[in-house]
Amino acid sequence: MSWQAIGEEPVxxxxxxxxxxFVLPKxxxxxxxxxxxxxxxxxxxxxxxxxxxxxxDVPDGIAHFLEHKMFEKETDPQVFERFAQLGAYSNAYTEYxxxxxxxxxxxxxxxCLETLLRVVEEPYFTExxxxxxxxxxxxxxxxYLDMPGERLRSxxxxxxxxxxxxxxxxxxxVESIRTITTEDLYLCYHTFYHPSNMAIFVAGDVDPGxxxxxxxxxxxxxxxxxxxxxxxxxPEEPAGxxxxxxxxxxxxxxxxxxxxxxxxxxxxxxxELLRHDMTMSLMWNLLLGSSSSxxxxxxxxxxxxxxxxxxYSSASNYAFSALGGETPDPERLESTLTxxxxxxxLRQADLDRLKRKEMGEFLTLFENxxxxxxAFNALHFRGIDLAEVPTIIEGITMGDLEEARGRHLxxxxxxxxxxxxxxxxxxxxxx
Amino acid sequence: MAWPHVSDQFVGEWxxxxxxxxxxxxRFKTVTIHAAxxxxxxxxxxxxxxxxxxxxxxxxxxxxxxxxxxxxxEDLYGASFRADVGKLxxxxxxxxxxxxxxxxxxxxxxxxxxxxxxxxxEVLERPAMLNGAFADEVVEQEKVLLKRQIxxxxxxxxxxxxxxxxxxxxEGQRFGLRKLGTESEVDxxxxxxxxxxxxxxxxxxxxxxxxxxxxxxxxxxxxxxSRWNSTRQPLATIDPYRGRHDGQTVVESGDVRQGKLNxxxxxxxxxxxxxxxxxxMYSGILGGFSHSKLFLNVRERASLAYYAYSxxxxxxALMTIGAGIEFADYEDARxxxxxxxxxMREGAFTDEDVAYTLKAYANDILSExxxxxxxxxxxxxxxxxxxxxxxxxxxxxxxxxxxQDVLEVARxxxxxxxxxxxxxxxxxxxx
Numbered sequence: 001m002s003w004q005a006i007g008e009e010p011v012x013x014x015x016x017x018x019x020x021x022f023v024l025p026k027x028x029x030x031x032x033x034x035x036x037x038x039x040x041x042x043x044x045x046x047x048x049x050x051x052x053x054x055x056x057d058v059p060d061g062i063a064h065f066l067e068h069k070m071f072e073k074e075t076d077p078q079v080f081e082r083f084a085q086l087g088a089y090s091n092a093y094t095e096y097x098x099x100x101x102x103x104x105x106x107x108x109x110x111x112c113l114e115t116l117l118r119v120v121e122e123p124y125f126t127e128x129x130x131x132x133x134x135x136x137x138x139x140x141x142x143x144y145l146d147m148p149g150e151r152l153r154s155x156x157x158x159x160x161x162x163x164x165x166x167x168x169x170x171x172x173x174v175e176s177i178r179t180i181t182t183e184d185l186y187l188c189y190h191t192f193y194h195p196s197n198m199a200i201f202v203a204g205d206v207d208p209g210x211x212x213x214x215x216x217x218x219x220x221x222x223x224x225x226x227x228x229x230x231x232x233x234x235p236e237e238p239a240g241x242x243x244x245x246x247x248x249x250x251x252x253x254x255x256x257x258x259x260x261x262x263x264x265x266x267x268x269x270x271x272e273l274l275r276h277d278m279t280m281s282l283m284w285n286l287l288l289g290s291s292s293s294x295x296x297x298x299x300x301x302x303x304x305x306x307x308x309x310x311x312y313s314s315a316s317n318y319a320f321s322a323l324g325g326e327t328p329d330p331e332r333l334e335s336t337l338t339x340x341x342x343x344x345x346l347r348q349a350d351l352d353r354l355k356r357k358e359m360g361e362f363l364t365l366f367e368n369x370x371x372x373x374x375a376f377n378a379l380h381f382r383g384i385d386l387a388e389v390p391t392i393i394e395g396i397t398m399g400d401l402e403e404a405r406g407r408h409l410x411x412x413x414x415x416x417x418x419x420x421x422x423x424x425x426x427x428x429x430x431x
Numbered sequence: 432m433a434w435p436h437v438s439d440q441f442v443g444e445w446x447x448x449x450x451x452x453x454x455x456x457x458r459f460k461t462v463t464i465h466a467a468x469x470x471x472x473x474x475x476x477x478x479x480x481x482x483x484x485x486x487x488x489x490x491x492x493x494x495x496x497x498x499x500x501x502x503x504x505e506d507l508y509g510a511s512f513r514a515d516v517g518k519l520x521x522x523x524x525x526x527x528x529x530x531x532x533x534x535x536x537x538x539x540x541x542x543x544x545x546x547x548x549x550x551x552x553e554v555l556e557r558p559a560m561l562n563g564a565f566a567d568e569v570v571e572q573e574k575v576l577l578k579r580q581i582x583x584x585x586x587x588x589x590x591x592x593x594x595x596x597x598x599x600x601x602e603g604q605r606f607g608l609r610k611l612g613t614e615s616e617v618d619x620x621x622x623x624x625x626x627x628x629x630x631x632x633x634x635x636x637x638x639x640x641x642x643x644x645x646x647x648x649x650x651x652x653x654x655x656x657s658r659w660n661s662t663r664q665p666l667a668t669i670d671p672y673r674g675r676h677d678g679q680t681v682v683e684s685g686d687v688r689q690g691k692l693n694x695x696x697x698x699x700x701x702x703x704x705x706x707x708x709x710x711x712m713y714s715g716i717l718g719g720f721s722h723s724k725l726f727l728n729v730r731e732r733a734s735l736a737y738y739a740y741s742x743x744x745x746x747x748a749l750m751t752i753g754a755g756i757e758f759a760d761y762e763d764a765r766x767x768x769x770x771x772x773x774x775m776r777e778g779a780f781t782d783e784d785v786a787y788t789l790k791a792y793a794n795d796i797l798s799e800x801x802x803x804x805x806x807x808x809x810x811x812x813x814x815x816x817x818x819x820x821x822x823x824x825x826x827x828x829x830x831x832x833x834x835q836d837v838l839e840v841a842r843x844x845x846x847x848x849x850x851x852x853x854x855x856x857x858x859x860x861x862x
Contacts, residue, residue: 006460006536007536028456028457028458029458029801030797030798030800031794031797031798031801080721081722084721084787084790085786085787085790087787087789087791087793088794089791089794089795089798090721104794104798105794106793106794106797106798107794133734134734135735136730136734136736136737139735139736139737139755139757140737142688142689142755143689143737143755145688145689146588146687146688146689147588148586250686251585251586251685251686251687252585252586253579253582253583253585253586254579254582254583289501289505290501291498291501291502291505292498293498295498296497296498296501299497299572300572302575305576305580306488326579326583328579353502353505356505356506356508357505357509359509359537360507360509360510360532360537361508361509363508363532363537364460364461364509364530366460367459368802369801422686
C-alpha cells in the first residue's frame with residue numbers, strides 16, 4: 001500500500017536544529033490540527049545532566065507538571081489568551097515517553113503555529129506560579145483517584161513492575177508534586193525540550209511548503225544545533241512481577257479486573273519494535289478479539305461485556321499486555337483465561353481477515369486528525385515511520401504469532417489487578 | 432425523484448415520521464450510515480428499548496450470532512458497528528450505525544458501501560429470532576448485561592452527579608429519567624415483550640436514516656425508498672423545562688476523593704428561539720472555554736478546580752455548571768461560581784470576551800464538520816428540537832449578537848437547583 005494508493009501526500013523535513021517536521025495536506029477539511037511534541041514523558045525522571053554528566057533524580061510527575069507550566073509566559077499576551085484571540089483550541093497531554101502540545105484551529109494557522117512555538121520555547125517558572133499550579137494538579141490527581149478504570153490500570157502497572165517508572169502514575173502523587181521546584185523544572189526543560197528531541201506535526205487544508213518555510217524561518221532565529229542524544233537512566237528490572245495481585249475496593253457496581261503479562265523483550269526500536277508490537281496486537285486480536293470464539297463464549301457466559309479488551313503496549317524500555325474489563329466473577333474469568341490462552345487454536349483464515357481489518361483501520365486513521373497525530377508521535381519517538389505500518393502487517397505470519405504466544409504467556413510474567421465494590425452507604429445506596 | 436446535486440450539505444426530507452438525509456462529500460475516506468428510531472422516554476418503555484438495542488448486536492437472519500456478525504465486519508475492512516441508546520430532552524434515541532472504509536481507496540475497489548447498507552438494513556429489519564421471537568436465552572443474557580450497565584453509573588462520579596442534578600430538577604418529569612431504565616424494569620422484560628416492542632418500533636416509531644460520505648444521494652434514496660416507505664407516528668418535538676425551584680440545594684455523600692459541584696439554571700430559551708444565539712454567547716463567555724470566567728476564576732485565580740464549565744441544554748432551556756473541587760472548598764467554589772453568574776448580569780464582560788467567544792464557537796462549529804458523527808448528531812438534534820441554526824448559519828447569527836442581547840439573557844437566567852456530591856459524613860440538605 002503506497003501513500004498514493006490511499007490518497008495521502010505527506011511532506012517531511014528535518015531542520016538544521018534537528019527538529020523534525022511532518023505535514024499532511026488534507027484538502028477540504030475545515031480544521032487544522034498541529035502538535036509540537038517532545039520525547040520526554042513520565043518515565044524520564046532519572047538522567048545525566050548534559051555537559052557535566054552528573055546523575056539527576058527529579059520528583060515523580062514532573063513531566064506532567066512541566067506540561068502545565070509551559071502555558072505560562074513572562075511577557076504578554078499569554079499563550080492561552082493569544083489562542084483565544086485566534087479562535088484556536090489548545091491543550092497538551094503527557095504520557096510515559098512523550099509530552100505533546102497541540103492546537104486545533106479553522107483560521108490564522110501561521111499565527112497559531114507561532115503561538116504553539118511560544119508555548120514550547122519560552123519557559124517561565126517562578127516560585128509563585130509553580131506553587132499555584134500545585135493546587136490545580138492536586139485536583140487533577142484526585143479526579144483520577146475517583147476513576148475506577150484509572151485505578152485498575154495504575155494498580156496493574158504497580159503489580160507488574162518492581163522498579164521501572166511505568167509503575168508510577170503519569171501525574172505523580174499529591175506528595176511528589178508538592179516537592180517540585182523551579183530549578184527542577186528548568187533543568188528538565190533544558191534537557192528535554194531541545195529541538196533535536198522534538199517533532200512538529202501539522203495536518204489540515206494547508207500548503208506544506210509554506211508551513212515548513214514559516215517554521216524554518218522561526219527556528220533559524222534560535223540558531224540551535226542538534227545535541228547528542230540524552231542519557232536516560234532506567235533501573236534494572238527483574239524478570240518476574242512485583243506482586244501477583246493487587247486489590248482495591250471502591251464504589252463500583254461490579255468488580256473490574258485486569259490481567260497483565262510483562263514482556264521481558266525490551267530494548268527494541270524502529271522496525272523491530274513495530275514488528276514485535278504488531279505481532280502481539282494481531283495475536284491478541286486472534287485470541288480475544290470480538291470475533292474470537294473465546295471472547296464470544298465468555299460473553300455468552302456473562303463473564304465479560306462488549307467493552308472487554310486485550311491489547312499490547314510497548315516502547316524501548318517497557319512492554320506489556322493488558323486484558324480485562326468488568327466481570328461478576330474475576331476468579332472464574334482469570335482461571336478460564338489462563339487455562340485457555342496458551343492452547344486456543346490460532347487459525348490462518350482469522351489472521352488473513354484481521355490483517356484486512358488492520359488495513360481498513362490504517363486508512364480510517366487518516367480521517368481523524370487527533371488520532372493520526374497521536375499515532376504519528378507515538379511511532380515517531382519509537383523510531384518508527386508511519387508509512388511502514390501496512391508492509392509490516394502484511395509480513396506477519398502464523399509462525400510469528402505462535403512464537404510470540406509461547407514466549408509471552410508465562411506464569412512468572414503474569415499479574416492481575418482487581419477493583420471490588422465497597423458496600424454502599426446510606427439508605428439510598430450511593431448517596 | 433432526483434435530488435439536487437450539491438455537496439457538503441444535507442439533502443433530504445422529513446415527513447410522516449420518516450426522514451432520509453444524505454451528506455455527500457469528498458472530505459472523508461469513510462462512509463457513515465446512521466439509523467435511529469425515536470420514542471418518548473418513558474418508564475414503561477425505556478428499559479425494553481435499551482434491551483432491544485443490545486439484542487440487535489446479537490445477530491441477524493443471515494449472520495445468526497454475535498461472532499458471525501463481528502467476523503463479517505472485520506471482512507468489511509474493519510467496519511465499525513455500534514448500537515446505542517441516546518437521550519435528548521425527553522426522547523430516547525435507539526440507533527445503529529456503521530462506518531466503513533470507502534472501497535475506492537482499497538485494493539480491488541470493493542463495494543464496501545453497498546455491503547454496509549445491506550448490513551444495516553438487515554440489523555434493523557431481520558434480527559436473529561427463533562420461531563418469530565428473540566431467543567429466551569439471548570434475552571436473558573442481555574438483560575443481565577444491561578442491569579450491570581445500569582448499575583455502573585456510580586463508576587463515573589461526574590456523570591453520576593450530573594444525572595442526580597437532572598433528577599432533582601425534573602422531579603419525575605420524563606426528561607429527568609435515566610435513558611436505560613432501572614434494574615427492576617429490566618427484570619420484567621421477557622422475550623415476548625421485547626419482540627412485540629421490536630415490531631411496534633420497527634413498523635411505527637419515527638425513523639431517521641442518515642448517510643455521510645462520498646456517495647450518490649440518488650442511489651441512497653432509491654435504496655431507502657425500496658425498504659422504508661410507510662407512514663409512521665409523527666414526532667412530537669421536545670418540551671422545554673418549565674419547573675420553578677428557587678435554588679434548592681441537595682448535598683449527598685459517597686466514597687469519593689473529590690467533590691462534584693453541579694448547578695442547574697433555567698434559561699427559558701431553546702434552540703428554536705431567535706434569542707438562542709445570544710444565550711449561546713452568554714454561556715460561552717461564562718464557562719464555555721478556557722478563556723471563560725468560570726475557568727479563569729475557579730481554576731486559574733483560586734486554584735480550586737481542575738475543571739469548571741457551563742453547558743447549555745438546547746432542548747430543555749437549561750444551563751448546567753460543573754466543577755470538581757476539594758470537599759472543604761464547597762462554600763468558596765459555590766460563591767465564586769454564583770458571583771460570576773451575577774457579574775454577567777451586571778454586564779461585567781468586555782468586548783474582548785465577546786470577540787474571543789465568537790471565534791472559539793466558530794472554531795468548534797466548523798470543526799464539527801470534519802467529523803461525520805458530529806455532523807449527524809447536530810442534524811438529528813435540530814430535527815428533535817424542531818428547528819434552530821447549525822453550521823455557518825449559527826456562526827453568522829452569533830456574530831450579530833449585541834452586547835445588549837447578552838445582557839438581557841443574563842438577567843433572565845435563574846438558579847434552579849444545586850447538587851454537591853461530597854465525602855462520607857457530610858450529607859444533608861443545605862439552606
